Amino acid sequence: DTAVSQTPKYLVTQMGNDKSIKCEQNLGHDTMYWYKQDSKKFLKIMFSYNNKELIINETVPNRFSPKSPDKAHLNLHINSLELGDSAVYFCASKTNTGELFFGEGSRLTVL
Amino acid sequence: GENVEQHPSTLSVQEGDSAVIKCTYSDSASNYFPWYKQELGKGPQLIIDIRSNVGEKKDQRIAVTLNKTAKHFSLHITETQPEDSAVYFCAASKRTDKLIFGTGTRLQVFP
Numbered sequence: 001d002t003a004v005s006q007t008p009k010y011l012v013t014q015m016g017n018d019k020s021i022k023c024e025q026n027l028g029h030d031t032m033y034w035y036k037q038d039s040k041k042f043l044k045i046m047f048s049y050n051n052k053e054l055i056i057n058e059t060v061p062n063r064f065s066p067k068s069p070d071k072a073h074l075n076l077h078i079n080s081l082e083l084g085d086s087a088v089y090f091c092a093s094k095t096n097t098g099e100l101f102f103g104e105g106s107r108l109t110v111l
Numbered sequence: 112g113e114n115v116e117q118h119p120s121t122l123s124v125q126e127g128d129s130a131v132i133k134c135t136y137s138d139s140a141s142n143y144f145p146w147y148k149q150e151l152g153k154g155p156q157l158i159i160d161i162r163s164n165v166g167e168k169k170d171q172r173i174a175v176t177l178n179k180t181a182k183h184f185s186l187h188i189t190e191t192q193p194e195d196s197a198v199y200f201c202a203a204s205k206r207t208d209k210l211i212f213g214t215g216t217r218l219q220v221f222p
Binding site: 004033040041042043044045048056090092098099100101102103104105 | 143145147149152153154155156157160198200204209210211212214215217
């Protein structure tokens with residue numbers, strides 16, 4: 001079965017709304033990430049959690065709030081959505097030796 | 112912080128030819144250099160990686176070379192096939208730090 005799974009795969013919403021993307025990994029990894037991929041395919045790190053603790057926050061607006069209820073889950077909640085938030089958001093988990101495993105992505109479109 | 116540059120941004124080759132993608136990194140302390148392949152509508156997938164104690168690594172038709180002095184690393188794909196068509200990303204990190212990705216190369220292999 002899928003190692004890193006994210007839901008939903010597609011999300012279309014209006015400006016100003018609040019939405020969440022969920023991520024789960026069954027690989028037993030301690031570290032999970034959220035990456036944002038824009039229309040030019042640039043992959044930019046947003047957050048990293050290690051065993052439920054935030055370790056990286058790449059100056060993402062505080063409208064974005066990650067939550068990690070346990071080390072297998074890292075959810076992303078976005079308040080007051082803006083047009084510029086439209087992107088594909090990837091969740092990933094990392095092995096102890098540095099290899100990243102990505103989910104299939106969640107395409108967010110803000111109208 | 113680390114900065115990774117990747118060239119070319121697009122690459123078109125005939126089936127059976129070789130393809131080479133090059134990256135440079137800025138932080139001499141970086142010691143882990145993976146390559147990811149992203150197919151349309153999918154998440155990036157690790158295809159090969161190299162660590163700073165090795166100069167070259169090969170896995171069937173793909174190989175990666177690392178020049179630590181020049182801070183360059185390259186991906187070589189031989190005998191390209193149409194299914195090699197995808198976006199390829201290089202990345203760099205040091206120890207257990209975050210992975211910084213290059214800007215991606217769109218490879219098209221024409222039959």
